Amino acid sequence: MNKITPIFFFCFILFLLPSRSSVYAQFSIGNPSLQFSQICANSSFNTFSVSFTFSPSASLSPTNQFIVELSDATGFFSNPTILATTNPGAVTTSPATISFSVPTNTAGEQYKIRIKSTGPVASSSNSLAFSAYYKIQDSQFTINNFKSTATYCAGGSYLLTIDNPGTGTNDSPLKYPSLTYNWYKEPSLTPIATGQTLTVSQPGTYYVKTNYGSCTSDSYSNKVTVNEATSATSTTITSSLGNPFCSNQGSTTLTTVSGNSYQWYKDNKIISGATNQSYITNQSGLYSVTVNYGGCVANASIDLKTYSFSSSINIPATNYIDTESAETLSVSVTSSASNPEYKWYLNNNIIPNANGSNYDVNTTGNYKVVVSQTSGCVSSEELTFTVQALMNSNATEIPNLISPNNDGVNDTWIIPQEYTSGTETEVLIISAIGEIVLRTNNYQNNWPENATNFKNVNPVYYYIITTKDGQTRKGSVTIIK
Incomplete structure (x- = not known):
């Protein structure tokens, strides 16, 4: 058997290694x-x-x-x-x-x-x-405490800031430190600054977007219009419910532009404690405010009105009908109300099926009609009148007792026709302390014409009746409650 010498084996390994490295x-x-x-x-x-x-x-x-x-x-x-x-x-x-x-x-x-x-x-x-x-934050947010206006003094500047954490459900982007921003001045679409704040020294409308490049995003702020103010500059006041405003919707908030301090006035009189940027009211009137910007001041005013409609009735406050002959009094109401509704009442009880602008009266008593505006500013107003029975004044006696309780009987002082309207007779009624309460040459059997708040129990009045030819009748009249 042939043996492989160690030297040959080592050379073989060296030959293989370069080949394997070449593969990798x-x-x-x-x-x-x-x-x-x-x-x-x-x-x-x-x-x-x-x-x-x-x-x-x-x-x-x-x-x-x-x-x-x-x-x-x-x-x-x-x-x-x-x-x-x-x-x-x-x-x-x-x-x-x-x-x-x-x-x-x-x-x-x-x-x-x-x-x-x-x-x-x-x-x-x-x-x-x-x-x-x-887009870690992708919703609208607010700047300048969501106030749409701001003012700086001439030669000065105004600092716009992103609100943090904002108001209400405002998701402030300042809660996410990695975000950057682009500020804009309308109408340009080119950013004018970056950062969390913007120092404004030129009038204009400004807003800021979170910098998401060309990605579409909902992460942008409200717009703020910044103005330059000088001494005696006029500013503006806005009403949250408009002007005129609907008082039935509650109070309206009057707001002026941002400043260092404020003082509000109503009808040119200072309103104590009204020193904020906004003032809440439910009353109409001439409102004004002085805004101090720290170096200059500005004034604004608004003639605030409440929305209303007008209604009128075609009869006087007190009326008479001849009940014995079944006389009828036709009453008609005219109103500027939008989509008006009418409800008629007799002695504070609603009259069934009386829902039009006209009503024929054939019964004595105290009446009122409630007119309601049912669209826009929903509101209502009342018109009142009284209907009394026509008394027979052919008698020669002058009554010395009356009971003005609006029951349709003996409610007014009825005297004979020879002393009433058309006879040129002077009728003079004097109180117990000498005060003249009625003086007329055209008496219409209608005293006391209105419901009188008598201070005394069963007060006594004195009368002097002087005819055209100088005849005189004197006496007293007692008021029974």
């Missing part, structure tokens, strides 16, 4: 093929993929893993982020596709991807650059 050196990974044009990720969508080729497949070790790496926002791999790693030996066929998700702090325009393998160790070239953003 020939393994390569092709350029990554991005399956997207840009990345716009959020909490509900964060799955993307990259494809690549490799060869020869036979060179892969059974434990090989492919790794997807992401560069920094400028395209450098000095400290890459691993996006995905395949299981050992899971990928053996070329081409291959790997899915991945991006981190929540992803934000930039020059990201790149590369593919690496572990067995054999190899790396692809870098992919084409692409923009990538994770």
Whole structure:
């Protein structure tokens, strides 16, 4: 048997080693093929993929893993982020596709991807650059405490800030430190500044967006109109419920532009304690405010009105009908109300089926009609009147007792017709303390015409009746409650 000498065996091994190294050196990974044009990720969508080729497949070790790496926002791999790693030996066929998700702090325009393998160790070239953003905050937010106006003094400036945490359900982007911003001044679509605040020294309308590059986003602020003020500058006041406002909807909030301090006035009189940017009221009137900007002041005013409609009735407050002859009094209401509704009442009891603007009265008593506006500013108003029985005034006696209790009987002082309207007779009624309560040459049997609040129990009044030819009758009238 021939023996292989040690020297020959050693040379054989040396011959084989270079051949094996050559196999590993020939393994390569092709350029990554991005399956997207840009990345716009959020909490509900964060799955993307990259494809690549490799060869020869036979060179892969059974434990090989492919790794997807992401560069920094400028395209450098000095400290890459691993996006995905395949299981050992899971990928053996070329081409291959790997899915991945991006981190929540992803934000930039020059990201790149590369593919690496572990067995054999190899790396692809870098992919084409692409923009990538994770929209960690994707809802509207507020600046300037959601106030739409602001003012600065001439030669000064105003600081616009993103609200944090904002008001109500405002999801302030300041809660996410990785975010950046772009400020704009209308109408330009080119950013004028970045950062969390903006110092404004020129009048205009400003707003800010979270910087998500070309990704569509709902992360933007309200707009603020900034004005320059000088001494005696006039500003504005807005009413939250409009002007006129509907008082049935509650109070309206009057608001002026932002300043250092405020003082409100109503009808040119100072309102004590009204020193905030807003003032709440449910009353109409002339409101004004003085705004101090710390170096200059401005004034504003608003003639605040409550929305109302007008209604009128075609009869006087007190009326008479001849109940013995079944006389009827036709009552008609005219109203400017929108889609009006009518309800008629007799002695505070609703009259069935009386729901029109006209009603024929044939019964004495106290009436009212409620007119309601049913669209727009829903509101109502009441019109009242009294109907009394017409008394027979042919008697020669002048009554000395009346009972004005609105029962339709003896409610007013009825005197003979020879002293009433058309006879040019003067009727004078004097209180017990000498005060003249009625003096007329055209008496219509209607005293007391309105419900009188008599201070004394059964007060006594004195009358002097003087006819055209100088005849006089005197006496007293007692009011019985």
